[in-house]
Amino acid sequence: MAQDQEIKDQIRELFTHQKLGVLSTHHSGQPYASLIAFVGNRDLKEICFVTSRTTRKFANLSADPRVAILINSSLNMESDFHEAVSVTALGNAKEIHGSEKDEILRLYLTKHPYLEAFATSPTCAVVGVTITTYVIVKNFQQVMELHIDQ
Amino acid sequence: MNWILSPFEISTDHRSRIGPKAYALSLMAREGFKIPDTLFLTVDAYNVFVNAAGLRERILLELNRKRFKDMRWEEIWDCATRIRNIFLKKQIPEPLNSYLTEKINSCFSGKTLAVRSSAPDEDASGSSFAGLHESFINVRGTSSILDHIRRVWASLWSDAALLYRQEIGLDVEKSAMAVVLQETVTGNRSGVVFSQNPNDETQVIIESVYGLNQGLVDGRVEPDRWVLDRDKKTVLSHTPAPREHWMIPSEHGVEIAPLPEDLSGRPPLSNQDALDISELANRSEGLFKAPQDLEWTIKNDTLYVLQSRPITTLSPGETQDKRAWYLSLHRSVENLKALRATIEETLIPEMKKTAKELSEQDIMVLSNGELADEVRRRRKINQHWVNTYWEEFIPYAHGIRLFGQYYNDAVRPDDPYEFMNLLTQTKMASLERNQLMEDMASMVRKDRQLFERLNSEEAFDLNSEFGKKVDEFIEKFGDLSCAVTGGTECATDTRPLFKLLLEMAVNPSSLASRKKPNGARALQQRFLECFQGPKRKEAEELLDLARSSYRLRDDDNIYLGKIEAQLLRAVKEAKSRVESFEHRETRKIELDDLKSAIQDLDDGTFNRKASLQKNTNGIKVNPRQLVGQPAGPGLSKGMARVVRQHLDLQDFKHSEILVCDAVDPNTTFVIPLAAGVVERRGGMLIHGAIIAREYGLPCVTGIPDATALIHTGDEITVDGYLGIVTILKTCEKRPLLPNPIVRKKF
Numbered sequence: 001m002a003q004d005q006e007i008k009d010q011i012r013e014l015f016t017h018q019k020l021g022v023l024s025t026h027h028s029g030q031p032y033a034s035l036i037a038f039v040g041n042r043d044l045k046e047i048c049f050v051t052s053r054t055t056r057k058f059a060n061l062s063a064d065p066r067v068a069i070l071i072n073s074s075l076n077m078e079s080d081f082h083e084a085v086s087v088t089a090l091g092n093a094k095e096i097h098g099s100e101k102d103e104i105l106r107l108y109l110t111k112h113p114y115l116e117a118f119a120t121s122p123t124c125a126v127v128g129v130t131i132t133t134y135v136i137v138k139n140f141q142q143v144m145e146l147h148i149d150q
Numbered sequence: 151m152n153w154i155l156s157p158f159e160i161s162t163d164h165r166s167r168i169g170p171k172a173y174a175l176s177l178m179a180r181e182g183f184k185i186p187d188t189l190f191l192t193v194d195a196y197n198v199f200v201n202a203a204g205l206r207e208r209i210l211l212e213l214n215r216k217r218f219k220d221m222r223w224e225e226i227w228d229c230a231t232r233i234r235n236i237f238l239k240k241q242i243p244e245p246l247n248s249y250l251t252e253k254i255n256s257c258f259s260g261k262t263l264a265v266r267s268s269a270p271d272e273d274a275s276g277s278s279f280a281g282l283h284e285s286f287i288n289v290r291g292t293s294s295i296l297d298h299i300r301r302v303w304a305s306l307w308s309d310a311a312l313l314y315r316q317e318i319g320l321d322v323e324k325s326a327m328a329v330v331l332q333e334t335v336t337g338n339r340s341g342v343v344f345s346q347n348p349n350d351e352t353q354v355i356i357e358s359v360y361g362l363n364q365g366l367v368d369g370r371v372e373p374d375r376w377v378l379d380r381d382k383k384t385v386l387s388h389t390p391a392p393r394e395h396w397m398i399p400s401e402h403g404v405e406i407a408p409l410p411e412d413l414s415g416r417p418p419l420s421n422q423d424a425l426d427i428s429e430l431a432n433r434s435e436g437l438f439k440a441p442q443d444l445e446w447t448i449k450n451d452t453l454y455v456l457q458s459r460p461i462t463t464l465s466p467g468e469t470q471d472k473r474a475w476y477l478s479l480h481r482s483v484e485n486l487k488a489l490r491a492t493i494e495e496t497l498i499p500e501m502k503k504t505a506k507e508l509s510e511q512d513i514m515v516l517s518n519g520e521l522a523d524e525v526r527r528r529r530k531i532n533q534h535w536v537n538t539y540w541e542e543f544i545p546y547a548h549g550i551r552l553f554g555q556y557y558n559d560a561v562r563p564d565d566p567y568e569f570m571n572l573l574t575q576t577k578m579a580s581l582e583r584n585q586l587m588e589d590m591a592s593m594v595r596k597d598r599q600l601f602e603r604l605n606s607e608e609a610f611d612l613n614s615e616f617g618k619k620v621d622e623f624i625e626k627f628g629d630l631s632c633a634v635t636g637g638t639e640c641a642t643d644t645r646p647l648f649k650l651l652l653e654m655a656v657n658p659s660s661l662a663s664r665k666k667p668n669g670a671r672a673l674q675q676r677f678l679e680c681f682q683g684p685k686r687k688e689a690e691e692l693l694d695l696a697r698s699s700y701r702l703r704d705d706d707n708i709y710l711g712k713i714e715a716q717l718l719r720a721v722k723e724a725k726s727r728v729e730s731f732e733h734r735e736t737r738k739i740e741l742d743d744l745k746s747a748i749q750d751l752d753d754g755t756f757n758r759k760a761s762l763q764k765n766t767n768g769i770k771v772n773p774r775q776l777v778g779q780p781a782g783p784g785l786s787k788g789m790a791r792v793v794r795q796h797l798d799l800q801d802f803k804h805s806e807i808l809v810c811d812a813v814d815p816n817t818t819f820v821i822p823l824a825a826g827v828v829e830r831r832g833g834m835l836i837h838g839a840i841i842a843r844e845y846g847l848p849c850v851t852g853i854p855d856a857t858a859l860i861h862t863g864d865e866i867t868v869d870g871y872l873g874i875v876t877i878l879k880t881c882e883k884r885p886l887l888p889n890p891i892v893r894k895k896f
Contacts, residue, residue, distance in 0.1 A: 054867045054876040113204030121871040123785045
């Protein structure tokens with residue numbers, strides 16, 4: 001139980017301090033990775049981001065909502081190998097609408113206020129990824145999994 | 151953190167936090183110079199403001215949409231406008247807001263203030279920033295003072311300030327702004343003094359006006375001028391001014407008013423006053439150990455120093471000149487009003503008259519020698535109007551910008567280009583042309599026989615209603631085969647016009663003018679309600695000026711095109727004669743004369759367009775998403791039609807996206823067919839953007855190499871909200887050259 005809590009805290013820590021993550025989608029089996037500015041829910045059930053509807057990532061996740069998101073604390077230094085924490089979140093993506101979208105946008109812009117013009121453009125979609133599993137890697141090789149009961 | 155300091159708290163260490171202007175004032179105050187009650191807002195306060203709510207990153211995102219060196223001035227102005235709007239919309243965060251409110255209330259207790267910029271960069275550069283940043287006087291009320299502080303901060307990011315900093319090698323991203331808050335001293339006589347004449351070190355120069363100094367500094371009130379001998383302390387000369395106006399405080403700010411008669415007859419200073427002011431400048435020079443440029447005012451016979459700075463003596467052509475050029479990018483209302491009168495009452499009627507006279511002249515009856523002279527004459531006339539276009543018409547476009555800033559200051563809209571809705575849908579020559587095309591297309595649509603005849607390139611009845619309409623159109627606007635309005639048969643014949651009419655006829659939805667009601671009436675009301683009394687009249691005048699400026703931005707090209715077309719007509723005739731007489735020995739002298747007259751002239755357009763972009767770097771680039779400037783809101787998807795030369799326009803199809811180097815009013819007739827517009831040239835107020843807004847089309851401008859990176863047939867999306875063009879699918883059969891021209895007589 002204590003270990004669960006520790007993992008959850010580490011993920012929340014990453015949610016708070018990391019602004020960017022890497023989203024993985026695919027097109028006809030060809031993997032495609034892209035950088036996203038994200039916001040994560042405190043209950044860890046959802047990670048959200050904003051993207052233009054004309055992007056490849058949006059086309060890919062519209063065709064197949066299964067995605068992975070990598071968030072990590074590396075600083076591009078040698079010490080990353082023992083200090084950095086990395087989380088891969090697996091889940092299903094969907095575009096968010098209505099009042100739920102407004103609430104997510106509020107949280108998103110609290111974290112990324114400089115992206116206001118982008119995030120509120122009518123051509124952009126707010127995407128929520130419902131997370132089923134987190135894979136957390138630390139101390140170079142230690143890997144734990146956290147399964148989220150949705 | 152001390153966000154506000156008084157002149158008596160300042161030490162040398164504070165200089166970089168309050169800027170040289172404020173630092174000089176603090177030294178003067180401590181040395182016993184009479185200055186108005188003053189406080190300094192340090193750069194720390196500015197930094198708190200821009201660091202709150204991600205503002206700094208937002209500014210930098212704006213500025214880094216593309217490389218600064220790739221931006222045209224218009225794009226930098228757009229960038230500065232968006233940044234300024236962000237400053238106007240953002241409130242000063244707590245606890246800074248409460249701190250400033252309390253300090254202003256307790257130190258100035260209801261007095262009106264001057265809110266002046268003081269940029270620490272000025273020290274680092276060793277250059278004068280005079281006039282580059284904004285300063286305001288007679289600002290009343292704490293909330294208005296806080297608002298004007300934000301405006302002064304925002305002026306750090308004005309187009310002129312951005313350009314100047316780049317010019318002198320300062321990192322604009324590290325710049326910050328301090329502010330001088332100074333009690334307004336409503337002097338009845340004011341001026342500037344140069345403790346040493348920059349052109350004669352033995353002299354002192356004083357300029358003086360009645361009323362506030364702002365009138366002199368802005369160049370709106372002409373000053374009396376005195377020259378004094380520095381050593382002998384005597385007046386050498388006095389040059390009076392016409393003394394017609396003065397600048398006085400108004401309820402909100404200042405205003406220019408007629409000077410009362412009893413003052414206009416006598417100079418603002420006596421010789422003794424001039425000597426006193428000269429002595430003040432001398433003391434200031436002694437304090438700063440350098441010749442000073444000092445602003446002063448006299449109230450109730452007390453002489454106040456408003457500011458003092460070293461005189462920057464630079465050789466001609468150095469930075470001083472460039473700063474002056476950057477400052478000239480902004481025009482005053484008076485200047486624009488005068489320009490408007492010249493353009494509307496003199497230049498446009500003259501252009502119309504010239505075009506008419508040239509078109510009525512029968513050049514076919516001229517001998518070869520006379521024709522050569524006529525070509526030269528027309529070339530000269532055309533060049534005269536091209537020069538006039540750059541010198542008079544282009545600066546007049548500043549009327550739109552001036553109004554934009556005025557509107558944004560008053561209304562504080564979310565969209566800094568909302569003001570454009572008040573300017574669009576005015577009567578423009580290009581819209582009249584497009585309407586005529588719409589009428590002709592409607593005739594073709596309704597008359598099946600006419601449609602078939604045009605489609606199969608058969609002749610039609612020239613005396614029919616349609617035939618007359620075509621004649622009327624060609625007489626007014628030419629046959630669209632030329633890149634200038636009024637030109638005919640540049641390369642083919644009336645085919646380009648008929649191809650477009652057929653395309654419009656089979657796509658009626660495109661013709662029903664997508665122009666949508668933009669709520670202009672409600673916006674206008676909202677705008678005007680921001681003003682009361684004389685200010686309302688000023689706002690109405692400025693709106694009227696902006697509408698005229700907007701209309702002429704389009705019309706001037708149409709009229710210029712008509713004159714070019716007449717030069718072109720003479721050149722065509724000359725070329726034709728050269729070709730037919732090439733082998734006749736007897737006419738050699740006349741032939742050489744004709745050849746020389748048309749040398750360097752093409753029968754297309756004359757050195758008014760940017761050169762075509764070439765993709766010659768040999769590196770294969772597959773662009774996916776290109777970032778430019780959002781110039782017309784909306785999203786559209788369609789096939790790209792890349793227009794590299796004028797005749798490419800005749801192949802334009804309904805729902806295609808126009809991709810070009812630069813749209814001008816002589817080419818916008820395809821816009822009613824288009825689904826979107828993409829342009830290499832950047833800016834919100836360029837023709838492509840203006841016409842796209844008129845038709846409610848998504849538009850992205852300022853995409854470098856747009857015509858090289860995008861190809862006809864590529865499937866693209868135009869995101870006019872974010873300024874992004876996405877290439878979804880590239881066309882497999884890319885034409886290597888522009889589309890072949892059909893040369894067929896119709």
